[in-house]
Structures are given as structure tokens and as C-alpha cells.
Amino acid sequence: MKYEVVIGLEIHVQIKTKTKMFTAAPYHYGAEPNTLTDAVVLGLPGTLPVLNYEAIERCAKLGLMLGCEIAEVCKWDRKNYFYPDSPKNYQLTQNEQPLCIGGSVEIELPGAARNIQGEHRWVQLNRIHLEEDPGKLSHTAFDTLVDFNRAGVPLAEIVTEPDLYSSEEAVAFLNALRNLIVYTGISDCDMEKGQMRCDANVSLRLKGSEVLGTRTEMKNLNSISNVKASIEYEIKRQAKILDANESVIQETRRWDASKNTSFSLRSKEEAHDYRYFPDPDLMPVSMDRNRVDTMKKALSERPFDRQRRYQEKYSLPYTITSVLCADRELSDFFELALNYYDAPKAIANYIVNDLLRELSAHSEVGDSALSISDTKMKAESIAELVEVVESGLISKQIAKEVFTEMFVSGESPKVIIEKKDLSQNNDDSAIEALCLDAIANNPKAVAQYKEGNAKAINALKGPIMKATKGKANPATLDALLQKLIQASE
Amino acid sequence: MSESDKKIDIDYVAQLARLELSDNDKEKLSGQLNDILVYFEKLNSVDVDGIEPMAHAHKVDNVWREGDELGPVFPKEVLKAMAPESRDDQVVVPKVVE
Amino acid sequence: MTDLFYSDISTLNKGLDSKSFSAVELMQSVIDRTDAVEAKINAFVDRDIEDALKQARASDERRARGENLGAFDGIPVGIKDILAVKDQSLRCASKVLEGYRSPYDATCITKLRNAGAVIWGRLNMDEFAMGSSTENSAYGVTANPWNLECIPGGSSGGSAAAVSAGEAIVSLGTDTGGSIRQPAALCGVVGMKPTYGLISRYGLVAFASSLDQVGPLSRSVKDSALLLEAITGHDPLDSTSLNQAKVDYSSALDATAKKKTLGVPKEFFQEGIDPEIKEAIEKAIDWYRSEGYAIEEISLPHSELCVPVYYIIATAEASSNLARFDGVRYSHRSKDAENILELFSKSRGEGFGEEVKRRIILGTYVLSSGYYDAYYLRAQKVRSLIRQDFEQAFTKVDAIITPTTPTPAFKRGEKSDDPLAMYLNDIYTISVNLAGLPALSLPVGMTQNNLPIGMQVIGKAFGEADILSIAHDFEINHGYKDMRPQI
Numbered sequence A: 001m002k003y004e005v006v007i008g009l010e011i012h013v014q015i016k017t018k019t020k021m022f023t024a025a026p027y028h029y030g031a032e033p034n035t036l037t038d039a040v041v042l043g044l045p046g047t048l049p050v051l052n053y054e055a056i057e058r059c060a061k062l063g064l065m066l067g068c069e070i071a072e073v074c075k076w077d078r079k080n081y082f083y084p085d086s087p088k089n090y091q092l093t094q095n096e097q098p099l100c101i102g103g104s105v106e107i108e109l110p111g112a113a114r115n116i117q118g119e120h121r122w123v124q125l126n127r128i129h130l131e132e133d134p135g136k137l138s139h140t141a142f143d144t145l146v147d148f149n150r151a152g153v154p155l156a157e158i159v160t161e162p163d164l165y166s167s168e169e170a171v172a173f174l175n176a177l178r179n180l181i182v183y184t185g186i187s188d189c190d191m192e193k194g195q196m197r198c199d200a201n202v203s204l205r206l207k208g209s210e211v212l213g214t215r216t217e218m219k220n221l222n223s224i225s226n227v228k229a230s231i232e233y234e235i236k237r238q239a240k241i242l243d244a245n246e247s248v249i250q251e252t253r254r255w256d257a258s259k260n261t262s263f264s265l266r267s268k269e270e271a272h273d274y275r276y277f278p279d280p281d282l283m284p285v286s287m288d289r290n291r292v293d294t295m296k297k298a299l300s301e302r303p304f305d306r307q308r309r310y311q312e313k314y315s316l317p318y319t320i321t322s323v324l325c326a327d328r329e330l331s332d333f334f335e336l337a338l339n340y341y342d343a344p345k346a347i348a349n350y351i352v353n354d355l356l357r358e359l360s361a362h363s364e365v366g367d368s369a370l371s372i373s374d375t376k377m378k379a380e381s382i383a384e385l386v387e388v389v390e391s392g393l394i395s396k397q398i399a400k401e402v403f404t405e406m407f408v409s410g411e412s413p414k415v416i417i418e419k420k421d422l423s424q425n426n427d428d429s430a431i432e433a434l435c436l437d438a439i440a441n442n443p444k445a446v447a448q449y450k451e452g453n454a455k456a457i458n459a460l461k462g463p464i465m466k467a468t469k470g471k472a473n474p475a476t477l478d479a480l481l482q483k484l485i486q487a488s489e
Numbered sequence B: 001m002s003e004s005d006k007k008i009d010i011d012y013v014a015q016l017a018r019l020e021l022s023d024n025d026k027e028k029l030s031g032q033l034n035d036i037l038v039y040f041e042k043l044n045s046v047d048v049d050g051i052e053p054m055a056h057a058h059k060v061d062n063v064w065r066e067g068d069e070l071g072p073v074f075p076k077e078v079l080k081a082m083a084p085e086s087r088d089d090q091v092v093v094p095k096v097v098e
Numbered sequence C: 001m002t003d004l005f006y007s008d009i010s011t012l013n014k015g016l017d018s019k020s021f022s023a024v025e026l027m028q029s030v031i032d033r034t035d036a037v038e039a040k041i042n043a044f045v046d047r048d049i050e051d052a053l054k055q056a057r058a059s060d061e062r063r064a065r066g067e068n069l070g071a072f073d074g075i076p077v078g079i080k081d082i083l084a085v086k087d088q089s090l091r092c093a094s095k096v097l098e099g100y101r102s103p104y105d106a107t108c109i110t111k112l113r114n115a116g117a118v119i120w121g122r123l124n125m126d127e128f129a130m131g132s133s134t135e136n137s138a139y140g141v142t143a144n145p146w147n148l149e150c151i152p153g154g155s156s157g158g159s160a161a162a163v164s165a166g167e168a169i170v171s172l173g174t175d176t177g178g179s180i181r182q183p184a185a186l187c188g189v190v191g192m193k194p195t196y197g198l199i200s201r202y203g204l205v206a207f208a209s210s211l212d213q214v215g216p217l218s219r220s221v222k223d224s225a226l227l228l229e230a231i232t233g234h235d236p237l238d239s240t241s242l243n244q245a246k247v248d249y250s251s252a253l254d255a256t257a258k259k260k261t262l263g264v265p266k267e268f269f270q271e272g273i274d275p276e277i278k279e280a281i282e283k284a285i286d287w288y289r290s291e292g293y294a295i296e297e298i299s300l301p302h303s304e305l306c307v308p309v310y311y312i313i314a315t316a317e318a319s320s321n322l323a324r325f326d327g328v329r330y331s332h333r334s335k336d337a338e339n340i341l342e343l344f345s346k347s348r349g350e351g352f353g354e355e356v357k358r359r360i361i362l363g364t365y366v367l368s369s370g371y372y373d374a375y376y377l378r379a380q381k382v383r384s385l386i387r388q389d390f391e392q393a394f395t396k397v398d399a400i401i402t403p404t405t406p407t408p409a410f411k412r413g414e415k416s417d418d419p420l421a422m423y424l425n426d427i428y429t430i431s432v433n434l435a436g437l438p439a440l441s442l443p444v445g446m447t448q449n450n451l452p453i454g455m456q457v458i459g460k461a462f463g464e465a466d467i468l469s470i471a472h473d474f475e476i477n478h479g480y481k482d483m484r485p486q487i
């Protein structure tokens, strides 16, 4: 393609506070319609907003995590537009002086293969500001219903610079951003629940050109795959227009995921004239520098920093760290387990393979995967499991069974082993009898082994393991067999 | 601002304000509002360079609610009782084409 | 003894305490008086008589139990139709809110209830407080009790007329550019706009949020002081409400032994002022001088810019504040709307009156793209200059004396078709709102046509006690407090 694509994203993230941005009414996803309202939420005559400090604090924390500068003073503006989901027909937002300025997000581009780490790059942000969420519309065939539960939920709007150059980069950005935000605990960023929503501005220009082309704004991108598909669609659409020597029209478009296409909203919208002005009901907020410094020091480690640390300090491979570090809960759990038993590789393996498998196996179909906190799983149990395997108390084979049991019951491995009598059978005389039996019954394998085929000994192990129900210690067994074969001249 | 700029585009403004006006209203209003805008010219007689705009009657920063503690909510009947039209506990409006 | 409905709060308290009459009898006296004169005055848009009597009975029961809540227990307080009273209609004299009842109490109403007051009626006003004559009401005009053909002033015309005509003991109004002081002056009563932030705006339906204040209207300075005391106090529900130490305004009234310095702004006595008003104010100033007050001529150089600054800021804020009346959740919904756009514009077009539409259009225009800097931003800057003028003046004086209005009450319909002439009515009062200062109006004379003349006393921020005592000193030495209109 002779064009370069330039993308800027605007991401709205619901900040997880107990109460709304400008009133103490609660919010939680999935409540009965219009049961989370009060006089302020409904914009009743005479009501006034009062700022929820928690929203400021959390948004500032997010800004610090994303390397933004925190404003000395931020202010509140009214964005005036009529829409039936907007109780006051103006949105309280921060137009002139946002809380967070600048910043950047580290992203990882797709690698050459799944198990190969891709290139890293920093994407520049323009700002993060706070605003209030409108209510929710649902459309029937003939009318529209309005639920105001969501109205007034604090939103952080994260605005990037036009600093993304492909749909893959946009996806990488959203993944990195989501991981970062979930790390801070500011939002769960569940796009299906509307906790994270994205608009994409897309433009094309001739490769090598410094000037930005005319952009279009894509709305209603409620999943990362929609973001990718809509950008790719838009690139093709714009390229076709430019190829025909025509001009792209600056407009808002709506992505229709069911038809895999977008359509113009231009006929439905008028020129945007939001008549911003400072809100007279809310006072400016001046940020306490000491408070900001304290918050800065208390920030959690960023996911990619953590990944680098794991790779260096624990020599964990990319395939493990990329899974472990993308999820704060997993990696926190890993670090917690390390405190009980210092075996990073084995512990990481159990978490990335066995734990994740159990979590997805126990999730309801259609629901998002279970998180560790939903289960009885304890970090010390994983540590103990690694320890008992390494000490030879149980085999790796048995450990899988113990793990499944541990996940369900929450009991410690030792308790499970004891209760189910799973410890390796180290009764040498019994095993010796079994070994002698095996040698006697498999003269061919014994002969092969003697001729130098070391693997042939495995044929002898199978029946023994079967007879001991896997409890024979493989190392002991190996040594014993070798000794007995040599002795059986 | 020149004289010609001052004519209010009353259709555009009424559309922004979501306010239906009769043709009569529009004509009457245009005349009155243009007189008022001419009167507003007085403001240009004063030099405001370097003057802070005053958005509030007094300067007090950092007024907020601490603690993020839950307050009361309305029973859904409150909205239902006041809404001009509702169904399934939601407010009904003509179909919004997004 | 005078009629109960024309008595002051102290007298009524004595009578209630000594059981000369009950709160129910007092309320009934006000109800009977209202029934007798309301056909001529039309001060109310709504009266819930049962509810008022119920509150009065509760007051009597409290007194019987020895649980008197204070100076307001059992006193009927008339309420402007712009303050939210739980379960009562709240229409702001507009068709757009026909049928709406507030599910909550304004903070000042809660405070009055806690003081035992009887919340009485819904008083007429200019629609959404936009006007200076109470002619812009969807529920009929209110008459000036002194001359039924004249307007009572506005927008709190019902609040002023009710107090003047004995239909309420005291009342609450709201003042954005003079809406308490101007009708008080034209109806011959006392009316006060407190410092911005002294009284919570929670439950006051916003016209211009950075200018609106709730305030008392009464027949005496002392009753205004008492009512002010009852409704002040920091409110966490209003971010612009200030945390000030409580002041006992009524006890501070006699603190005039130390005579104050009064400023007289030369700009307020130039063209456009009615000669009778000018003379009355000058006479009052002479009286203060003779009593030992120092009188100083001062200058408020940006005075003539107040009207444009005010009408830009107030209409801009109003255009946004009134956007919520859209026909979706609670306000009037047009029956002819076929789509959402029509639902908004037809509902609003049908619901709002002419003056409200005029101001919404003006306010929308001054905020619209390309005009913001020239109008709104510039007005905000000039507003700073206007405040600085006052700050400068208050380095030299304790209070400022001006006329409240340029003319006495005018005939109904006289200025209805000339909005600019109507706006100029507020020329002496609006600078006070722009600067956020307290000011009151008290009667200081009568015209030859027997219409009241009001004098405005402007104070420093939170200087309510000062201006009340200055006004009280004049009041107790003159007879205007006890003049009653013939209705």
C-alpha cells in the first residue's frame, strides 16, 4: 500500500468507585433499571453536583501509572448537547484543564511467532480527563428505553496522540492499556460490561508525508476485535477513496459488528457546537503535591517492567512471563508462592499451565474466566506442591491429581496426599519383587538394554507403575532396575 | 466585531437550543436580540488585557465529598411517577437512531 | 392589637408563648386574609391549605409538649415557586413544569422545617426568575398591593406582594440580578440578597448558578434578620456554599452605636433616575449624616457595564441550566413529537414562555462557536473589574447606599415589548450579584402617587450584620415599616 495509516484512540474507562462522580448514589453493573438513581442522577430541578474525591484520586493514580503530569489545578466544564441519556443535557467534563497531561504507554508489537517476544514501543498520550457517564439507551423496533443507572459513573477519558500506525498497534495498545489499568485496580476494563469503550480516529497519508490526512471517527467499538476489524475496514475504505483521487470526508462513523461494516452518522449529526463553559456549580481542584508524590511512590510495578524482571531475575522464558505478567493477579500469586518455596520455574509452570487450565475449566460457559480470588486456591499450596515433588514424596504424575483436588477443596497438598494415601511407595522389598517379576517377564527388553539401548528399560517400568498405581518413585525405580538387571547375569 | 457579524442566525441557534420557534417569534426575537447585541458593544470600551476571567462569585478550591460512602437511592417509582411515558421501569422516548 | 397576619415575628412569638392564640389560629388568619385579597393580588400559584394547617397543628402540639423549636415555630413562611418543597408542586411559574412535584426539600426548606416554620404556598414569580415585573408567569400576573394596576416587580413579585398584603408573615425569594430587592422596593417591604455562598442553593431551581441566592422578604428589618439566621449555614450538597461561623443577625441590629461610614456612588445618581426617588434617597442620606454617619462619595467606574455583563453571563448559564427541561424525564412533553429531535424542540417550544425563550436563545448564542471569547469570556473579565471596583470602595467605606430601582412600580404591560428597557430596571441591583456581595432594600419614602420607594444598602462580603443594623437604624426612626396598602 502506498499509504501510511495514522490512528488516534479515545478510550473511556469507568472508574471503580462505590458511588457516582457527583452524588453518593451507588453504581454496580447489572442492577434493575432505574434503581441506582437519586435527585442528582436524574437531573431534577434544583439539584447540584458535589465531587467524589475518590474519583480524582483514582484518576490521578491512573495518570501517574501512565506517566502523565498531574495538573496543578483542574477545572470542570459543561459540554452542552441534547441526548435522552443525558439527564441535564450537559455533561460535566474537563475541557480546558484536564487532571492528567501527556503520558505514554509501552506496547508490545506482535512477534515473529507466538513464542517470540515482539518489538516494544512507547505510544504518546495527549491527556486523561474525568467526566460523567450518561445513562443507557436500549432500542426496540419502535422506540427507545432509557435507564439512568449508569448516569453519573466516573469516567476517565484517555486520549492518545495520533501515534498508532496499524490495527495491530491499536490492539497492542488496548491490551497494554487494559493490563496497566487492571494492575492499578482502577477499573476491571470489562468491555462487555461497558467498563472500557473505545473510539478510533483513522486517517491515511502518502508514505513519507508529514501532514495528517482527513480523519474519520469510529464509534461503538465494544470489543478489541471490533476495534481491529473496523480500523482495517476503514483503511480499505479510505484507500479506495484516495485511489480514486477523491477526498475523505471528516465524519463520525458507526461500526456495525454484525454486518462487519461501518456507516456514516453524518446525516444524523449537526456540526458539533458544544458551547463549553466553566461549570459554575463546581469549584476548581488544586492537587496537593505531597499527596501526588506519595501516590507516585506507592505505584504498582508496570506489567512490562515486571516481565523484564522475571526474565532477568528468574530466567523465566517469554512464553511463561507473557502470560504471567499480563495478569496482575497471576503474577502477584506467583510472587506470593515464591515466598513459601524458592522454585520460580516450577511454580510459574504450575500457575501458567495447571492453574489457568483449572480456572477456565471451572468457569461457566459464556462467563469471563474465574479469577483466583473466586477459588479456594492458596499460594502456599502451590509452593508446597512443588516442594513435595522435588523432595520425591510424590511423582509429577501424582502431582497433577493433587493439584486438581487442591483447586477444588482448597486443602494443602500434604493433607491430600495423606488422606488419599498418594505418597510414593518406597517399600523396597515390594518394589524389588515387582522388578524381579518384570525382568523375568521381559527377557527381550532386558536383552536390548544390555546391548546398550538405555530406553528399553522403560518397557519394564510400565507394569510396575501400573501395579503401584503410580506411587513408585521413578528415580528409585530406575536405579533399582539397573542394579537388578546387572545382577541377573 | 463588524456590524454584519452581529446578525443572529436564529435558526441555527434555535436548533442548538432545541427550541421550536414560530416564524413570528423568530422575526420578533431577531430584532430584539440584535438590539441587545448592539447594546453589548459597550463591553468593547474597556481594556481587559491580563484580567482574570471570573467564573465563580468567590474563590474556594477543593470542595468535594470524602470517603466514597453510599447515599440513599430513589425507589424506581419516583421516576415512573414523574416520567411522561415509561415502560418496564424505563423512560420511553421516540426511537433514537444512532 | 393589630391583625395577626400583619404582625411581626417577635409579637407573634409572644402571643404563641402566652397562648393568646395558637399556630393554627395564626395560620387561619393568614389563610383568611389571603382568601380576602388574593383575587386582586394573585401572589400565589398554588396553596396547600390542608398541609399548612397540618404543619400549624404540629407546631401547637410541640408547644404543648414544651418542645418549642424557636422563633419560627408556627410562623407561616411563604415560598417562591422556585424552591423545592417535598411533595408540593414546583413549576417556577412555567408551563414546562406543569404537574411536577418535587420529591425532595431544598436545604433552606429543611432548615425552616427544623426551625418549626409553616411552609406556606407557592409564590408567583417571573417564569424561571427571568423578569422584573412578574408579568412573565404562566399562572397570571401579580398585582402591586399599593396600586393594583402596577407591577409588583420581579422576579420574586409574589414573595414581595404576599408580605406587603398580609398573605404571609415573611417569605423567601431568590435574587439573581435584583429579584428580591427590586420587588421589595416596589412593594414597600424589606428584601435581602445575602452574600453568594451564605445560603445553600440546593433545591433552588437554577437560573444563573454563579449569581443566584435565596433571601428573605419581610415587613421589618428584624424579621429579615431572623429569617436569614434560620436559613444560613454550610451545606455539603452545594459546593459553592461557604463554611462561615453562624452570626446572630437579629441581636446585632442595635449595634449602631458606632456610626458607620457610608459610600454614595456618583454613577448611581446620574441619568435615568426618577426625581422623586433621587430626592428620597438623598433625604435618607442626609438623615444618616445628621445621625453621625460619615458619608463619602465613591466611584464604581464600571457600573455602566453591569447590564451587558449580567445579561451575557446570566443568559449563558441559563441556556445550559434550562436544558434539562426536555420532555424526557419529568417536564412537559409535546404530543406532536414524531422523533427525538421534535420531542426536545416542540416540548420546549410549547413549555417555555417568551422571555425564557429570548434568554435561552441569547445565552446559547453568546456561548456558540466563534462568539465565546467576544461575549462570554470578555464578560467574565469585566465581571472581575466590577468586583475590583467594590473591593476598592470597601477599603474606604463600611456600606454603600444607592437607590434600589431607577423608577417606582410601573403599569402592567408598559415595558412588555421592550426587553432592553426592562433589563435596565435592574441597573442598580445587578452589580451586587456580579460581585457576590450582600445587599438589602428597605422602604425610605413614598411617591406622590403613593408608591413605595426603596433604598439599597450594599455590604462587604459577609457584611450582612452591618447592612441590617444600618437599615434597622433608619427603620426605627421612620414610620415606613407600619405603612399598609389599601387593598
Ligand SMILES: [Mg+2]
Pocket: A010, A157
Ligand atoms: Mg471524546
Ligand SMILES: [Zn+2]
Pocket: A012, A131, A157
Ligand atoms: Zn468523553
